[in-house]
Amino acid sequence: MVHIDKPIAAMKVLAADDNDINREFLHGVLTPAVAELVLVEDGLQAVAAAQQKHFDVVLLDLHMPGHDGLESMQLMRDPSTENGTSDEPRPLFIAITADARKTEQDRLLAAGFDGFLTKPISAAELINSIELINEHPGHPILIARTQRHISEQLNDSAALRNMNNDRELLDKLRQKLLQEVPDTINSINALSQQQDWPAVSRLAHKLGGGAAYTGAEKLAEACQELELSESAPVLARHLAHLHFRAQAMHTTVLIEQSLQHSQMLSG
Secondary structure, eight states: OOOOOSOGGGOEEEEEOSOHHHHHHHHHHHTTTSSEEEEESSHHHHHHHHHHSOOSEEEEESSOSSSOHHHHHHHHHSTTTSOOSOOSOOOEEEEEESOOOHHHHHHHHHHTOSEEEESSOOHHHHHHHHHHHHHSTTSOHHHHHHHHHHHHHHOHHHHHHHTTTOHHHHHHHHHHHHHHHHHHHHHHHHHHHTTOHHHHHHHHHHHHHHHHHTTOHHHHHHHHHHHHGGGSOHHHHHHHHHHHHHHHHHHHHHHHHHHHHHHHHHO
16 A cells, blocks of 8 residues: 655646546645646546656546546556656555445545545535545445545544644543443433523533534534523423433434444454
8 A cells, every 4th residue: 555745736747537527626625725627538548647747646437438547557567557657656646436335435536546535525624634644544435435434524624723732632531422422411401300400501611611622613602602691491301301311312422423433444
């Protein structure tokens, strides 16, 4: 497997797709995100382009006339046909396919692709997936998609900034938050039944701080809503409590997924 030791903004990307709309999409998304983008219409053109210059990333649609994506990748990796003018590592090869079956995923990775993207893919997902495959080549793109979903819900970017990009520390604190949530839910349930709303507010405030710091922004917002409902009418307090419980349980699932994902990548 290969790793490109540069940010995506400095990468040169070759993308091959025989569909005009798909190429227009790739052009619109990647042109402002990478250092250079070359778009071609089929596998023959892709192989020819790769022989002319070095690329950091090669995106290949699997179903193209001439050479399909798999044949194109194999030709580009063949020492007799690859561009030999650069000392840089070989490109990161990523397949683009509408087939999300695990058997297809395993076939592509076994054949030499570093990862693959399943159509349709959003603009943000495309960028994030390239970065993730580069960091963890050979892992299924399902992992990239799972991580993207987790990141949207938990705001990994903000949390990692808080931790100075220390993923191990973030996972440790999320584990701690995961342990705190069930007891806090139970305590708040009991206190709300006792109508002890000041105590509910204090617990919500405490949990909300940890939630915000670890990127669990939706839970942090629900905690703040519950905290501020202390002096609200009874119905508003109970609605805030219900919202908090639902969000807390949802966040628990997301944190578990996040920790499993980190363990998978480090394993």
